[in-house]
Amino acid sequence: MSEYRDETMMLKTPFHSRVEAANELNEWDGWSGYTTPVAYTDVELEYFAIRNSTGVFDLSPMTKYRISGPDAEAYLNRLVTRDVSKIKIDRVGYVIWCDDEGQMMDDGTLFHLGKNDYRLCSYTRVMDWMSWAAMGFDVRIVDETSEVAALAVQGPTSCACLSAMGLTGLEELKPFGIKRFTFADTELMVSRTGFTGDLGYELWIEPQHAEALWDQLFAAGKHYMIKPIGSSALDLARIETGFLQAGVDFVPAQDTVRIGRSRSPFELGLSWLVDFEKPVFNGRKALLKESVEGSSYRLVFLDVEGNKPAANSFILVGPEQVGTVTSAAWCPTAKSNFAFAQVEAKYAEVGRELIAEIYYQRELHWTRLLAKCTVVAAAPFNPPRRRQTPAPMC
Amino acid sequence: MDSRTCPWHALRFDTGGHVVKKYDAIVIGAGHNGLTNAAYLAKSGLDVLVVERNSYIGGATVSRELHKDWTYSNCSYVCSLLRPEISRDLELPRHGLQVVPYGGGITFMENGDQFGNFRDHERQYREIMRHSPRDANAYDRYSADVTKQTRLIRPFLLRTPPDPTSLKPRDLKELAMLARAFTEMGEEGLADTLKFWTMSVGDYLESFFETDVLKAHLAGSGIIGTALGVYSPGTAYVLLHHYMGDVDGTVGAWGFARGGMGAVSAALAKSLQAYGGEIVCAANVDQIMVRNGRATGVALKDGTEYHADIVVSNLDPKRTFLDIMAESDLPEDVVNKAKNFKIRGSSGKLNIALDGLPTFNGVHPDSTLMIGDMHFSDSLERLERAYDDWKAGAWSRDPYCDMLIPTLTDPTMAPPGKHMMTVFVQYAPPLINGREWTDEDRDAFGKTVIDQIGNYSPDFKDLILHAEVRTPRELEAEVGLTEGNIFQGELTFDQLLFNRPFPGYAQYRGPVKGMYMCGSGTHPGGGVMAAPGANAAREILMDLKRPNTVPGAYADD
């Protein structure tokens, strides 16, 4: 008799035992093949942990690549659109990369860990593209997703929680800085980064120490109202602060099948990440051309009248449909009704009034609402503590 | 040139002979409604001054550090009624306001059991089930009924009540809207509604539930700030008044203002200042000055005068008409109506700094139930007896407490691991058997409350670092609320809508030209709502024929 064994369909993160114990709602989702919580106890309260105290998010399934070798910096400079040489050691840069047509493949955070030693964290998997792009460079690219456990610790008391855990001097760490500590005889790397637009940190450690890290963090954070948070709360926070999500606000270029469904960094409002001073990088030629000739679309931020979220709305000018909403939420801290929309480029100037066609249901009764909305320059949530150093303690 | 006739109308002499500026509008009182009113007037481009008697702003919406490193919301303590339209429009979040919702709640029972009001509906169902399977199911019927009633009232919060005796097109239109809202409820619904508006909270709850502790837990909202008992007609409406707010669209939910309730007033003040408005503190108004039937400004007790053609009072109706206006400037009926205005004090409050989190009998120290409102009255009968004491001119020996620990939610109000407790107490009479409160009475009242909490928490008393005890005497003296009535006037049907503060004066206009009212004594009443202030601003701007700056209400469907 032949013996046939297979792994379980979904993987568990290194924090799973703790996540499972805390997940009272038993609401699970999948993220890159891992079981992850949608919410633990209450989405609203989890969201407010991020904005009022500290929310902890298990980030382990995030795709992570280690890029090293003599040509690592040169290689990355070829891969991404911004100037990697400006990201110093122990600093993190927000980067994007494009295909040869200048279409956005994904965004991510690039950690400069040492000379010619980097970690790239991204939503999508990029091994294939990175391998193509590596031709002619002396680099080693390793997928270390399962070798690094990670927690996002975000919110106004996050620095206080981590300080109480013994990470002294953390308050001096500047945004996008990296600091290393010793934890259980191993290295605990802390970066002042996150996906919430708030004061916050991300913790990186070897998987075998994950549970101990979780336990100590939650013990130290008790008086600071620390709470685990699921993906729903995080999603609300990222919308409120204007962060794009691959697969939601744009389709990664490599995944598009239909003509015209990919977007360029200009179209996504990310031109500040494109550095034409660099002589070569993937997509440069096409982007240069677009910068002269203009773009077709533009992702805009909308302040929407009323309190009904404009999820999945059509954007209208008169009777004509000129765009669609990609993300939308009533923002509980900013107290505004906010949306991201892709609109034809000519309707994108700040101050422009558009109409969102909103459908909502109450007791099986659908209502169609034509809500006025205004193109605004920035997302509504952007507190000073996000940038302050030393970091505030509450 | 005589400066009294100088072409710059903004220049005037004050009594001391100094040149003072003439404002477009003066608001008396920097309560949250006065600040809201001033912000909307300033937003429309008017030159606005707010004069406040205390050395700090906020009135009953205030945060105070009365014990080092502890912030007390020492009057109002929880937030729900604040109109989201106003918050957004005046950009209060950008000016520092954050309202954080909470869940939970417990009523401790004399027999050692308890009712835990879980935030999760299914968990709450199981908890009620423990007391009564029928009530667990009836709770849904109750929720639907209360929601029906809130849906009726909410659209009127940001509208001026119509004058039912007026034939003006606007009044007729608003009356028609009111009538339509009622008729949409259907004949039976209308009957229910009329019953609801006049019945007692006790009778109302008894039409749904059989469990004493559940009824008692819910009934508290019907008597808070109210000189009535759970079986007094009209208290069902008071319950509704506490359910009609929302936090981010969750109707009936409550939250803490981060940094205490003073964060609401602070954000309003910043918004006002961003529109160019000014605030002067320690400015005790003696009188609204009136000449030829027109308001001309205010005179402070120290003799300073400020001039404006628009004068708005944030004070309660009694203070406004009987204290800072001359009887000779007023029609007789207004003086009489002000004298008869019902504003009986019935509440006290303790604010307590704690050295740690107290443990409560039968509750796990990490229980999320404690992140909500906690009570010790487990039956309607005990609540009614508490009211009997008030009627007899004494504070309740077994008082109803609405007790919360905001520091389980808000990390900014006490050092880490330490806590702040707010205890709202019903009932405390404005006078003790007809005589003034003494300090000894106040302390004995405080002891009554502390003992009651101590009965359910063995370590509570040992954790007390500081306690502020406020009786109606302190509320009146410090906040300026007549008799310490927290709503600036009772919320009974005869004093609501077009009857608030009194018939004929419910549209924010006073009896003197240029004089207005904007406090909780006007529609839609008390609570940290900002609606009276905003509604009054809309009327003032209408009279000045200026464009309206006050937002309308969100559609509530």
Ligand SMILES: Cc1cc2nc3c(=O)[nH]c(=O)nc-3n(C[C@H](O)[C@H](O)[C@H](O)COP(=O)(O)OP(=O)(O)OC[C@H]3O[C@@H](n4cnc5c(N)ncnc54)[C@H](O)[C@@H]3O)c2cc1C
């Ligand atoms: C103990 C207590 C607990 C409460 N709890 C809650 C709660 O949890 N949630 C809630 O929503 N509501 C609560 N309320 C009710 C709510 O706080 C009030 O209804 C609301 O704050 C009143 O606001 P206002 O602006 O209308 O008036 P006020 O806050 O009364 O403002 C009037 C202002 O006028 C000033 N003033 C008085 N006389 C003069 C003068 N002669 N010259 C100049 N200035 C003067 C006063 O100092 C004050 O600042 C509570 C009230 C109290 C007292």
